[in-house]
Amino acid sequence: MNRRTPSLHPGLMTDMYHPDSAYVSWRSGQNGMTTFDLYTRKAPFGGAYLLVAGIEAAIEFAQSFRYTDDELKFLAHIRDYDTAFLDELAGLRFTGDILAMPEGSIAFPHEPILRVTAPFREALLLEAGLLQAVGLSTLIATKASRIVYAAEQGHPRRIAEFAFRRAQEPMTVARAAYIGGCSSTSLLNAAYEYRLPATGTVPHALIEMYPTELEAFEAIAEAYNRYTLLLDTYDVRRAILTAIEVGLRSQETLGHTLAAVRLDSGDLVADTIYVREQLDKAGLHSVRILASGDLDEWKIQEILQAGAAIDSFGVGTALGSGAGSVERQVEGGSLGTVYKEAWYVDELGTEYPKIKIAGAKSTWPGKKEIYRHPNWEEDVIQLAHEPRPDSYHRLLKPIMRNGDVVPGSLPPLSEIRELAQYNLNLLPEHYRQLTVESPYPVRFSEGIQSLRKQAFDMVGGANLNKDNLI
Secondary structure (H helix, E strand, O other): OOOOOOOOOOOHHHOHHHHHHHHHHHHHHHOEEEEEEEEEEOOHHHHOEEEEOOOOHHHHHHHHOOOOOHHHHHHHHEEEEEEHHHHHHHOOOOOEEEEEEEOOEEOOOOOOEEEEEEEEHHHHHHHHHHHHHHHHHHHHHHHHHHHHHHHHOOOOOOOEEOOHHHHHHHHHHHHHHHHHHEEEEOOOOHHHHOOOEEEEOOOOOHHHOOOOOHHHHHHHHHOOEEEEOOOOOOOHHHHHHHHHHHHHHHHHHOOOOOEEEEOOOOHHHHHHHHHHHHHHHOOOOOEEEEEOOOHHHHHHHHHHHHHOOOOOEEEEEHOOOOOOOOOEEEOOOOOOEEEEEEEEEEOOEEEEEEEOOOEEEOOOOEEEEEEEEEOOOOOEEEEOOOOOOOOOOEOOOOEEEOOEEOOOOOOOOHHHHHHHHHHHHOOOOOHHOOOOOOOOOEEEEEHHHHHHHHHHOOOOEEEHHHHEEE
């Protein structure tokens, strides 16, 4: 039996409870204009910030959301929905507005990355797809930015993304990692689609194929004008002497240049110091040393602080999976984005602030804006109708209006990366650290705090425990 790649069905990219809830909404005639906020309650990896990515994928999902006849037949098969409800789904398209922080923005916990306003059923059905698009990309972009930061240590070092074989979603990872500052990808499909630099060396299997390491190195040197040799197949300290021999001879006889050597295992501190010494003794000062092998931001920082002589890194598993650190008790693997109703306008035009009351998971009502102090002293989350604080910058930008993409709101990837690096450079140094002592200050305005109390009273605050509203 032949396997096939599953097709993408935007209308079915929901959890089961989304069409179920939409059906209840349809039966009760409740479909007023609703505002949802997409945000996260904490920054990932023990850091202070999030690097926003995935907005383009989120918008593409919203644009493409619809149901085909076959998909509606499938829904009718698994649930006893009224046929009139299925008829409505047949014509459903997203007609609302989306405001978002542009990709490459810096966000902090509790700040809406996306603000969606649409008829209730439209906004609800988009929930899971929007969360997946923004959550994964932002997780990976943030991870990449941390790895790049750890590698710099006062000296620019390139990070190559090697995540394909273990990535959650390889194409998403390659794109988000590039936004986060990675200089290249090993995945050719991503390099082709996104016009990214593609890099790679050779596997141990190629070295092992030849009777001796010398013959393997000579074959590589003969094949390419500029080449990289892998040193840790057998013995690094013996291999570097062989690499130097081949490098000097190929330069003399062929004009081919040994550009770099790579280590993928072993004692990266001691071995790279030794390798650097041998290269310099041979006059090969321009040969770079690359390191890879189960690296993350903490390991990179640790080995560089210990004096490792490394010019660039290849990072795969930790980046592709957005991993945390078991040793450091740091969570990873997902961002924990949420999508919460904040405002509702019924068919008569009556407006209602909406909240969930659940301690630290309690939500904030109202249509919100976010403003940032020009010197990054604080961010303010406030109601949309409240006046902008003097000289503060507005962070949410219109992306979709009445279901259509706002012209110029989805820039090319090169501009997104440029914006990301610009914002990361502006972020105060103590908030870029791998672990932060105190979070970036995010303040809720008096107006939004007052509205929250009003919403609490509207849902029966007299009978509820106010301590649950944090």
